[in-house]
Amino acid sequence: MKPTIQEALNWASLFLKRHNREEKVGELLLIHVLGLSRLEFLMRLQDPMAPEKYDMFKQMVESHATTGIPLQHLTGEEQFYDRTFTVTKDTLIPRQETEELIYYLLEDLNKRPHLTDVVDVGTGTGVLGITLKLERPNLNVSAVDISDAALGVAKANAKRLAADVTFWSSDFLSALIETGQSVDVIVSNPPYIPYSDLDSLSDTVKNFDPHLALFSEEDGLYSYRTIINEAKQVLRPHGLLAFEIGYNQQEAVTALIRSAFPDAIVETKQDMFGRDRMVF
Numbered sequence: 074m075k076p077t078i079q080e081a082l083n084w085a086s087l088f089l090k091r092h093n094r095e096e097k098v099g100e101l102l103l104i105h106v107l108g109l110s111r112l113e114f115l116m117r118l119q120d121p122m123a124p125e126k127y128d129m130f131k132q133m134v135e136s137h138a139t140t141g142i143p144l145q146h147l148t149g150e151e152q153f154y155d156r157t158f159t160v161t162k163d164t165l166i167p168r169q170e171t172e173e174l175i176y177y178l179l180e181d182l183n184k185r186p187h188l189t190d191v192v193d194v195g196t197g198t199g200v201l202g203i204t205l206k207l208e209r210p211n212l213n214v215s216a217v218d219i220s221d222a223a224l225g226v227a228k229a230n231a232k233r234l235a236a237d238v239t240f241w242s243s244d245f246l247s248a249l250i251e252t253g254q255s256v257d258v259i260v261s262n263p264p265y266i267p268y269s270d271l272d273s274l275s276d277t278v279k280n281f282d283p284h285l286a287l288f289s290e291e292d293g294l295y296s297y298r299t300i301i302n303e304a305k306q307v308l309r310p311h312g313l314l315a316f317e318i319g320y321n322q323q324e325a326v327t328a329l330i331r332s333a334f335p336d337a338i339v340e341t342k343q344d345m346f347g348r349d350r351m352v353f
C-alpha cells in the first residue's frame with residue numbers, strides 16, 4: 074500500500090520531534106519533493122505518494138534529523154524578499170534579519186535618490202546586491218566576494234532572476250581600490266561572529282554554513298574595521314554605509330565609523346526580535 078501524503082507528513086513530524094528538530098521541516102521538504110504549492114499540498118493530503126518520492130523524502134528527513142543538515146541544503150534554495158535564491162554549501166543561507174537590512178536601506182534610498190552606485194561587500198548568494206537591483210532598477214550595482222565558489226552561486230542567481238549586477242572577485246573593497254572606483258553606497262552583511270562563539274552555535278550553523286562567511290577576527294570586528302577603512306578611499310562624500318551587525322556590536326561599529334568619518338550621522342535599527350541588527 075502506498076502511503077498518503079498525510080501519512081508521510083505524520084511520520085516525518087514524529088521522527089523530527091524525536092530528534093528535537095522543527096516539525097515544520099517535514100511539510101517544507103514534502104512540498105519541495107512533490108513540487109506543489111502549499112495550497113495544492115494541503116488539498117492533496119489524502120493522495121497516495123509515488124514510492125520513489127516517498128523514499129527521497131524519507132532520506133531527506135532522516136538526514137536533516139540526524140546530522141542537522143539545513144533544509145536549504147537539501148532543497149538547494151532559500152526565499153529572500155519574495156524571490157527564490159540558489160544556495161550551496163559555499164554560501165551563507167540568507168537570513169530573515171538581512172531582509173530587514175534591505176527594507177530599511179530601500180527606505181533610505183527613497184529619501185536620497187541621488188545615491189545611485191552601490192557595492193555589496195561579501196555578497197555570498199548575491200541576495201543583497203541582486204535584491205537591490207531588482208527593487209530599484211535605476212541603481213548601478215556591483216557585488217564582491219573573496220570566495221570564487223560563492224561568486225559562482227551569486228552569478229547564477231543573478232542570471233536566474235535577470236538582475237544586471239556586476240560581480241568582482243575581491244577581498245573586501247580591494248578590487249575597487251585597485252581599479253580606482255568609487256560608490257555612493259556600501260552595503261554589507263560581512264562575517265561578524267567572534268571565533269569564541271563557535272560552541273554556542275547550533276549544529277546546523279556550525280557544521281553547514283561556511284566558516285568563511287560566519288567568523289571574523291578581533292571579536293568579530295575585523296570585517297567592519299577593514300570595510301570602514303577602505304571606505305575612506307571608495308565611498309563618495311555624503312555616501313551611505315549600511316551594515317548588518319551582531320546583536321552586541323552596535324557600540325563598537327558606531328565607534329569605528331565615527332573615528333573614520335567624524336561627521337557621519339550614525340543610526341542603529343533593531344531587527345524583528347528587538348535586537349540591534351543594522352547600522353547606517
Ligand code: GLN
Nearest residue numbers: 165196197262263264286
Ligand atoms: N551577503 C550575504 C547575505 O547576506 C552573505 C553574507 C555572508 O556570507 N556573511 O546573506
